[in-house]
Amino acid sequence: MTVKVAIIGAGLIGPRHAKSVISNPSTELIALVDPMPTGEATASDLQTNYYSSVASLLASPHRPHAAIVCTPNHTHVPVAKELLAGGVHVLLEKPVSDTLEKGRSLLEFAKAPEQAHLKLLVGHHRRFNPYVRVTKSILESGSLGRPIAINGLWTLYKPDLYFAPPTDWRASNETGGGVIPINLVHDIDLMHHFFGPIVRVTAEPILPQRSSPHNADEGAALTLRFASGVVGTFLVCDATPSPHSFETGTGENPLIPKTTTGGDSDFYRIFGSDASLSVPDLTRWSYDTSPEKSWNHPLTVDRIPLPDNKAPFDLQLAHFVDVINGDVEPSCSGEEGLRALVVCEAVQKAIRSCQPVDIDVDLSKSD
Structure with a gap:
């Protein structure tokens, strides 16, 4: 059966998801939902049906089997709940929510008997990136020995236009903006993917570079401890010209040019008892000879060679279809998506308090 998919949100990410849906032989792009005046034009460009709200979509002849939610962070939970209540499987762009309380409420809602048969996935698509898949396989093979530590970077410069209306919500912590929930959440999820849950963080904020009314976090220097015993440092900043980020290193985002200087753009350095690895150049250092x-x-x-370079959004969509069909378990479940958000909130708390913040691996517990 062809899975009919609706895209909710016609901003930066929505059309990228839509193109994956169009190109997948197992899916059909049935509709695009967006309340903004530009939404209808985007739907026309994608040659699909347009609706201004989820309610109008669910009441239409074009009810989807599944939806990909690409709306602003603070709207994720109400939109996802509305879709689940309407009997629609949901792939929810990261982060799960702008607050832990709302994120937990979504997971509880999804587990209720009325919705328990539906699938809720979180769109941490980088788990499907070929560089990440190779790194994960290297770690699982034991090639590095026992993992000891990680050093990570996400450093880029966002222009003023990035924070301009209608996406001015990105400039405020109160609406889920800032580099922590928008960008660092990706790296937190990947570090969980590689090493398991983080249980302690400290954070020192960078000097602010933008003036009022911009009040969102621009970056911080972090230390991390994992339940496995691995430790790490991480620098995140969206206010500096730099080649050290996932986007510039892998070329994953077509709007951000990939650097061509190889090892000069590494963003992860993983240290093990037998060898170390830099990513994305996939260079392994050892005393093997x-x-x-x-x-x-x-x-x-x-x-280490990169075996393929398939688009992560395409692979994630194929995985979503497999999960809907009951063939596999979610790569990033609602619980795993929430776990990344828990750490992001702990980072923000550490920035405000100037103190280490411990994180309970039991997600059922609230602060």
Whole structure:
């Protein structure tokens, strides 16, 4: 059966999801929903039906089997609940919500008997990125030995236009804006994907570079401890020209040019007991060809090939279809999406308090 999919939100990400739906032989783009005047024109460009609200979509002849929610962060929960109540499977763009309270309420709503048969996934699409898939396989193979630490970077410069209406919500912490929930949440999810849950964070904010009315967090230097014993440092900042970010390193986002300087654009360095790995150049450093593991010997350098470069959004959509059909379990469930949000809120709390913040791995517990 072809899965009929609606896109909710015609902003930056919505059309990218729509193109994946159009190109997948198992899915049909049935509608685009957006209240803005530009929504109808975007729907026309995508050659699909247009509706100004989820309610009008659900009352129409074009009811979808599934929907991908790409609306502003503070609207994620009410939109997802409305779709689930209407019998629609949901792939919800990250983050789950702008607050933990609302995020938890969505998970409880999705588990209620009336909705329990429906699928709720969180769109941490980078889990499907080929660089991430190779890194995950290297870690699982034991090639690095026991993971010890990670050093990460997400440093870019966002122009003023990024914060201009109708996306001015990005400039305020109160509406789910700022670099922590918009960008760092991706890296938190990937670090969970690689090393398991984070249980403690500290954070020092960067010097603000933007003036009022912009009041969203622009960045911070973090330290991290994982339940597994792995430790990490991470620098996140959206106010500096830099090649060190997931987007510039992998070229995943067509709107952000990929750097061409190879190892000069690494954004993760993973350190293990037997070897270390830099990403995205996928360079492994070890003493494999030396008589002993010692700093007195030259390091062996291995370049690990990238087997494919399939678009993560396409792979995520195919996974969504498989989950709907009952063939696989979600790669990033609602619970895993919430776990990343828990850490982001802990980072924001650490910034405000100037104190370490412990994080309980039991997501059922509230602060």
